[in-house]
Amino acid sequence: MSVSPADVAEAPDDSADGPDGPDSPEGPGASSSPTTSTWKEMLFSTEPSEDLGQVESPWNPDRGGITRVYRGIKKMLNVNGIPAIADVAIGVAEWVTGMDLEGDAQEGESDDESAEGLPEQFGGGGGV
Amino acid sequence: MSDAWTDGYNMAVLGKTQTGKTSTTRELHAESPRVSIWLNGSGKDRVESVPGETVQSIDGLRRALANNSYAVELVTSDRRAMIVDLQTYLWKLADRADRDLPMQVVVDELQHVAPQSNSPDLPHRDAVRTFAKQGVKRGIKFVGITQDPTAVDKQTLRQSEYRLIFEMSNENRTSSVVRRMGLDWNAVEEGDRYTGTLHDDGGNVLERNVRASENYA
Numbered sequence: 001m002s003v004s005p006a007d008v009a010e011a012p013d014d015s016a017d018g019p020d021g022p023d024s025p026e027g028p029g030a031s032s033s034p035t036t037s038t039w040k041e042m043l044f045s046t047e048p049s050e051d052l053g054q055v056e057s058p059w060n061p062d063r064g065g066i067t068r069v070y071r072g073i074k075k076m077l078n079v080n081g082i083p084a085i086a087d088v089a090i091g092v093a094e095w096v097t098g099m100d101l102e103g104d105a106q107e108g109e110s111d112d113e114s115a116e117g118l119p120e121q122f123g124g125g126g127g128v
Numbered sequence: 129m130s131d132a133w134t135d136g137y138n139m140a141v142l143g144k145t146q147t148g149k150t151s152t153t154r155e156l157h158a159e160s161p162r163v164s165i166w167l168n169g170s171g172k173d174r175v176e177s178v179p180g181e182t183v184q185s186i187d188g189l190r191r192a193l194a195n196n197s198y199a200v201e202l203v204t205s206d207r208r209a210m211i212v213d214l215q216t217y218l219w220k221l222a223d224r225a226d227r228d229l230p231m232q233v234v235v236d237e238l239q240h241v242a243p244q245s246n247s248p249d250l251p252h253r254d255a256v257r258t259f260a261k262q263g264v265k266r267g268i269k270f271v272g273i274t275q276d277p278t279a280v281d282k283q284t285l286r287q288s289e290y291r292l293i294f295e296m297s298n299e300n301r302t303s304s305v306v307r308r309m310g311l312d313w314n315a316v317e318e319g320d321r322y323t324g325t326l327h328d329d330g331g332n333v334l335e336r337n338v339r340a341s342e343n344y345a
Binding site: 003004005006007008009010 | 193194195197224
């Protein structure tokens with residue numbers, strides 16, 4: 001072949017030292033922040049999570065209406081899990097709320113227990 | 129390699145799951161003298177062991193090609209969006225190369241990227257149609273793999289010069305899409321397990337017992 005890919009591909013803007021990896025930002029020599037598509041993928045990642053069909057029945061009275069809310073959100077978004085950005089936001093809110101209630105520990109704890117009836121999948125734990 | 133594997137005409141690879149389609153195409157991707165780009169899904173949708181440099185975006189592809197990589201795995205969670213960007217980029221690349229850089233694009237589970245649909249507004253399907261209909265003129269060979277040819281955009285399938293046929297379900301064999309290909313089913317059935325039979329678009333058999341080498345299986 002008379003032309004090689006290096007002859008026609010635009011030179012990289014930065015000096016990439018190696019190939020991209022499937023679980024890493026693009027190249028060690030890449031720009032300091034991930035690309036827009038990488039950010040989008042990270043923020044809206046819904047894996048790992050349980051399938052929609054495995055969410056417990058909303059009619060379970062012990063779980064209350066929040067499970068139904070969770071299931072409804074997943075249906076609206078057509079995903080099998082809550083996006084990572086929501087996990088982060090909810091987890092931060094729960095964490096901050098917990099810190100504020102330290103001064104009123106007795107009442108606060110019982111209030112927290114009822115408020116934290118959130119399923120683990122809803123970010124109660126703050127995991128990303 | 130015969131001309132079918134190296135020339136610029138499109139190829140459709142059809143057959144049931146676990147019949148050898150992907151292994152054979154992996155070897156084609158690795159061994160082809162053309163610059164070969166495999167558009168792969170991510171996570172559980174990712175085809176394993178695709179040879180070559182792995183990138184995650186068009187920018188990454190650009191860097192890989194600037195480093196003279198001839199086999200590239202382009203991994204993305206949204207192949208439908210990426211195929212549109214890929215088509216745009218490769219058209220520019222082909223023009224820059226004055227159409228003198230032989231390239232190849234490989235898409236597994238083609239029915240997910242170019243589904244058969246009457247909807248007028250499917251940019252991913254249209255991008256694949258563009259590859260299939262106009263890629264040859266730009267030196268870009270399109271290789272599509274599918275278990276279900278009835279679910280693939282008919283216009284795209286029709287543009288395949290070569291059909292590599294593996295064992296297929298009876299439902300697909302008797303579908304109008306496949307019957308119109310005029311394939312030699314005797315030749316397909318006489319083939320060994322995990323081998324394919326290569327046809328041209330006239331239904332003539334070009335090669336029998338096409339099979340991946342051990343290191344690609």
